[in-house]
Amino acid sequence: MKLFRHSEDRLPVGIILFYFLLDLCVYAFVDSIVWLVSWFLLGIFPKTNVCVWNHNHHHCRTFHHPWMNRLLEIVYGFQTGMLASTWTLHHIHGHHRHYLDQNRDTSRWQAGGTTIGLWRYIAEGLFLTYPRAIAIACQRPKLLRRYLIELSASLGILLALTVYRPLPALCVFWLPMFASLIVTMRATYYHHLELDLENPMAASRNVVDSKWLNILTGNIGYHTAHHHKCGLHWSKLPQLHKELEPLIPAHCYTRTVPIYYWIDHLDRLLSRVCQPLRRRPACRSRTQHSSDTAQ
Numbered sequence: 001m002k003l004f005r006h007s008e009d010r011l012p013v014g015i016i017l018f019y020f021l022l023d024l025c026v027y028a029f030v031d032s033i034v035w036l037v038s039w040f041l042l043g044i045f046p047k048t049n050v051c052v053w054n055h056n057h058h059h060c061r062t063f064h065h066p067w068m069n070r071l072l073e074i075v076y077g078f079q080t081g082m083l084a085s086t087w088t089l090h091h092i093h094g095h096h097r098h099y100l101d102q103n104r105d106t107s108r109w110q111a112g113g114t115t116i117g118l119w120r121y122i123a124e125g126l127f128l129t130y131p132r133a134i135a136i137a138c139q140r141p142k143l144l145r146r147y148l149i150e151l152s153a154s155l156g157i158l159l160a161l162t163v164y165r166p167l168p169a170l171c172v173f174w175l176p177m178f179a180s181l182i183v184t185m186r187a188t189y190y191h192h193l194e195l196d197l198e199n200p201m202a203a204s205r206n207v208v209d210s211k212w213l214n215i216l217t218g219n220i221g222y223h224t225a226h227h228h229k230c231g232l233h234w235s236k237l238p239q240l241h242k243e244l245e246p247l248i249p250a251h252c253y254t255r256t257v258p259i260y261y262w263i264d265h266l267d268r269l270l271s272r273v274c275q276p277l278r279r280r281p282a283c284r285s286r287t288q289h290s291s292d293t294a295q
């Protein structure tokens, strides 16, 4: 029985589910405030990446079976603060459809024709994401009903976990959800900031030269391609980007943030160190082969 719609999702989703299992263990067995706070702080970066995988899942569902997708959405929601179908409503219906119209874009970088600051954008993301998602769902009664049921289920489980063990629930679920939302908002602010509002090829910022940003986020750096075909699976975005490349202006490329830059740097350093080690056995087998043939 095939569970995954795309085999490329197996590894990232497997890692994310294992990480959630660790979260549950920490919630259930750790009482020390020092360890709980350390777990929260260590989780900020990985959970921000999980937020992008949550986004990718809502664009292109992971499993064949709807009930498995709903369960995965509960896991994603607890790790990232984007519960149930919030990504679908706020991001796909609100942002992707209207990102060129700043009066209707739910992730708008403009208000009244002027650019808003980063902190206002983050505050709007924190306090208005759910009201905006519900406002969109209100225009679609069938979706609203489903959304409210799923949201209630996630919140019900979260509240039960909080009542049972308040401090671990705060550090393992509530704080990471807020932190993940804040960091995600900070990243998305720059995706379209002060770019073209008429030409879609000039409306998004791309980061294509960071290997690890694109590995850890499922190719979010190929942002023009993502907006061009938002239902396309993340693994196919680099190929689509190649086709669109001649149309994307140079100013729509940018560098990654320091954390991915340093991971890339470390990766290059390690491969430089390991290269001679990898070469040596090959050389040895070649020498061996020539001595064998000489005999």
Ligand SMILES: [Zn+2]
Pocket: 055, 059, 091, 096, 226, 230
């Ligand atoms: Zn998207």
